[in-house]
Amino acid sequence: MPSPAEPIPKKQLAAVSDDSSSLEIREIPVVQPAELEPGRALVKVLYTGVCHTDLHVVRDEWPLKPQRPTIAGHEGAGVIVAINDPTSNLKVGDRVGIKWIADSCNQCEFCLSGNDPICQKAKISGLTTSGSFQQYCPAYVSQLTPIPESLDMSQAAPILCAGVTVYKALKNSAARAGQWVAIPGAGGGLGSLALQYAKYMGLNTIAIDTGDAKKDLTKKLGASAWIDFTTTEDMVAAVKKVTPDGLGPHAAIITSPKPEAYLTAMSYIRPGGTVVAVGLPKEGAVVTADVFWTVVQSKRLVGSYVGSRLDAIEALRIAAEGHVKTPISIEPFASLESVYTRMDKGQLSGRVVLDLFK
Ligand SMILES: [Zn+2]
Ligand SMILES: [Zn+2]
The missing domain is CATH 3.90.180.10 (Medium-chain alcohol dehydrogenases, catalytic domain)
Structure with missing residues (x-):
């Protein structure tokens, strides 16, 4: 009516x-x-x-x-x-x-x-x-x-950009339930939403960020593992070690705006894995990757830009069901x-x- x-x-x-x-x-x-x-x-x-x-x-x-x-x-x-x-x-x-x-x-x-x-x-x-x-x-x-009736309007607002963006990035990673996803920037605005959507999708997550406050936050949001990038000497080895077979996560969702996050991610994702570019650095930032290993290990680097109308509807529904809170x-x-x-x-x-x- x-x-x-x-x-x-x-x-x-x-x-x-x-x-x-x-x-x-x-x-x-x-x-x-x-x-x-x-x-x-x-x-x-x-x-x-x-x-x-x-x-x-x-x-x-x-x-x-x-x-x-x-x-x-x-x-x-x-x-x-x-x-x-x-x-x-x-x-x-x-x-x-x-x-x-x-x-x-x-x-x-x-x-x-x-x-x-x-x-x-x-x-x-x-x-x-x-x-x-x-x-x-x-x-x-x-x-x-x-917007679903059961979702508070103030909670719906950030899902319309940040929420749908990370939800779509997780879809674009092609990672399936039970697999592993690394999330650099996990304690930030995009990252903390990515952790929650990833958990909803049945993925194991490796939260990468720095400081005890962010460590506690990511743990509360259901991260399976935590790595502090400022105190970890060999990031590539540390991330790979978290996964049970030591081959690294199936995907990385780069919610951090730091260009270095891309370089390490291209090294630690497992053969056949996908790095999804989401966080936007300043104008002119470039991603570098070793061509030999990208080819020989069939790694993928993909850009993911907001989401479709259906992605937005799904992202709101998942929040309305109580799986995601901003x-x-x-x-x-x-x-x-x-x-x-x-x-x-x-x-x-x-x-x-x-x-x-x-
Ligand atoms: Zn936005
Ligand atoms: Zn068109």
Whole structure:
């Protein structure tokens, strides 16, 4: 049943960046239901996660440059308050998520094979279309993700980017239940979610990170083994030793942004194993691998970029069933600039989720 229509205001608050150094939360018009383009829905965004990518985008730190003015945000969880798409099953009152991929053509080779993130006509939240750092987002219906009723909206927000990204990376690793996966960066935002999804998928995990706090966290999240990369002399030998036959893990999910993590992973994965690139280092970072051993041991290095619509639906369902929990802190919309500052200084632990109406 559609919810009783609630009045839609003429103005809303949005976090707008006119250039790479500005950020202002100011009043902008709300796209009214009668003005919605075909294929769009107006989503009242209740919560939105703040991802490190938002900061890179707003500051022009990536090879991909945003449209200006920019409204970033790609972990939006909200409710449809108006929709102009008679062909969609979605309706007013539905709980939906706004993710990184905002729209795709649905007709190209990639879209037809469930690879919509690499659609060459894909629109991206915050980059080529306005994102979830606004109270009423005119979103494309095609890429909205239904959010299960049993999942708290603030918990859904970080799953829409970080969660689906690591879930897809684990799928792309081709590792199966009972096999071993190494996770460099396991104590970080992506890594701690990867550990939980890996456990759900029946994989044994080797958590790689540093410090007692992260050691305790990864253990709590179900890691099968722990290796501190700052105190371990021979990382390759140490990782291989964890697996029962000593041949190394079947896959490595690189959630760490450190380029060295790739080099060691290409050495410690077992013959036939897969290294999945997920963490994004600064612009210009390169991966090196020994060609001889990559060939002779049939190792694979693959990139994994967010996930498809189905991946997003599955990642949310797994969280709704209680298998994955993100450590979040909820802050008011007005603290976005301070969140960026703390993020920049590495002072954030867990995900910050903004309450856009607080
Ligand atoms: Zn993100
Ligand atoms: Zn396409």
